[in-house]
Amino acid sequence: MGCPCALHLEADSVAHAEHALAAVRAEVARLEAKYSHYREDSLLARLADAAGTPVAVDAETANLLDFAATLHAQSDGRFDITAGRLTRLWDAQNGRLPTAEEIARALATTGWHRLEWRRPRLRLAPGMRLDLGGIVKEYAADRAAELCRAAGVVAGVVDLGGDLALIGPHRDGTPWRVGIKAPRAPERAAARIELPRGGLATSGDYERTLIVAGRRYSHIVDPRTGRPVAGFASVSVVADSCLIAGAAATLAMLLGVAEGGAYLRELGLPHLCIDDRGRMSGDLVFAA
């Protein structure tokens, strides 16, 4: 998944733990191969190649598309998985700023309205590329936690680059103490909270960040302007699943400080927002 991943388990035996670990490895590798933004043999790459013709997708992809459709509606069009060409332009791996012409060309192939989605048939507009950033890593964390539970391991945490899915509380029933990443120093925790179950996800401008001449350009791009959003440095959300936490955090990043804050309060999910000057807001501030 292109990020440091960790699995913390409490199991009855090493055999149990290894069984669960193998299942998690296989699942994360499967999802990475299927939905990676970078790999040229992924399902997303094949869908991009088939752009212009309708393709029947599998049930898992259909469920992800339905979820993305809800996020698109809820963010007033700002969460848009069709922005794959745009997010590639702003990716750190490019090492340079895109030109206005490149942005205009990418914008021409971006937009949920240009995509035809009628389960199970998907038709991308010619040149369009999907980017499931903000939901697929979080979904993988939830899937991994579910597989651990299915393998009989009920206490543990799946950590995919700071996005956490709880398998379950410690075996004595106490919650796990988990850290919320600090945007400018991801190796350090901005806050620590106790979590027995559910998920914690952080969306921030520190991942896949393009830095040119000392300026940071977030990989979170507003599909209406084609430019990275300015606002929060990071948003962390706690929810029933890592998927919901990640979606809420990404939407809040896209909506910006005022609207994003209002959205998180309306959702009623515990959250911590950090702006570009390091100022914190949200109901998890006490944990900092």
Added chain:
Amino acid sequence: MSASKRPSPSLSLLLAASAALVGNRSARADEAAPPLQSVGYRFHVYDEDAFPDRPVIGSPQRYHVDSQQLALSARAGERETLTLNAVHEVMSGSSPWYLVPGPDRRPIQVLSGATIRDHRNAIDVALTHDAGGNDTTTLDVSYSQERDYHAAAIGAQRSVPLSSALTLGFGGSLSHDRLRPTDAILYGRIERAEKNTWSTFGSLSLVLSKYAVVESGLQLTLQSGYLSDPYKLVTVADQQIADTRPDRRGEAAWLVRYRLAATARASLHADARLAANSWGQHSVTLELGWYQELADGWRLIPGVRYYAQDRARFYAPFFDHADGRYFSSDYRLGAFGALSASLDLRKRFGHWELSAGAERYHAATRYALGGADLADPATVSYSRLFAGLDYHFD
């Protein structure tokens, strides 16, 4: 109400949309929602004002009804809710029989000598399927039974969001009613009769702003069968004959409802209705309510209502000549209007909610739509008291 514990509207949408991917089990598998959601009980005392003048025959005491309601709401599946509403009523008192012209042609009320004592049992079961995102479908079955009256009804309604701001509602119902009037042979009443009621509605509701929503709807109703009142007589050319109405009635009602979140702790409800039927009646209804939340779980809800109707084509307190096919002197078909005021007080403590309130309904011919030449002495005012206790499980 424990609304604050339920997910917010946007979180509900996220949960529903993610359910196919991750289920919602990671969340609260160990604190599964209880199947029973709420139980409610209400007691109502309805009391009509006595006739001001001592009637020619019978007691001046009019209707008195004690009603008890029991309601249950339970989860019946992943997305289904079952609600059950049972009513038991005990009615007593005497009801208007017919009118005769007095010395100055002022109508004088004649009551049936008998004091009625009856009870009614009714049950209503509704199953609602919530497809998420305000898309709901409800199926409804009800049955009401009295000694002389049985009614069975089925209904269905659907609510579909058309856009993020606009929601379409539509539905219909069918009621089949059977009458077997008491003492039919003794009084020469119809022995048995039936009537059917078809009703359909369509509505649109619109989110106006962060604070206001409005809904407008049209309901059409068609009744056929025996629509007269078997217990009422009417004076025609100094003779009393049975209340005789057409065997069909079509009715249309246009409604507008408005809700305004006036403050963070109060809201305004404004409802209006225009109705007309094929018997020549028209009516206007206006209703205002104010829902005020107070400290410590108290809530105060004052309301006012205005209603005015004109008379049916074949209504008169009495008829001098027998020209025409239909005759009725039922005050409900006459011209009158009513003003009513109500006050409801609620107190929430934990899962419990206690409510108590009163309504005063004052009817008079002078409030009638378009005025009325003769006041019907049967036009009735009433007082109502109610109290209830609800328990919410979540």
Added chain:
Amino acid sequence: MRPESRARRLWLVLAAALLGGCAATPVAPWERGRLARWDMGWDPDPLQAAMDRHSHFSKEGTSGEIGAAGGGCGCN
């Protein structure tokens, strides 16, 4: 003022409110917290509403509501 003309004026006001609403800016889902409040429902207490309607229905010559109508009753 005769009741009819009073009623006509009211409907004009309501129609204006409806038309005004169509031009209103869209309300985002996260701005709908107030609209989702219990007291903002069409019938916040359906049990009470059913009883209110029953009392009025049994006294008045006309009726009508938004929603599927219930069954008949000997009271009317």
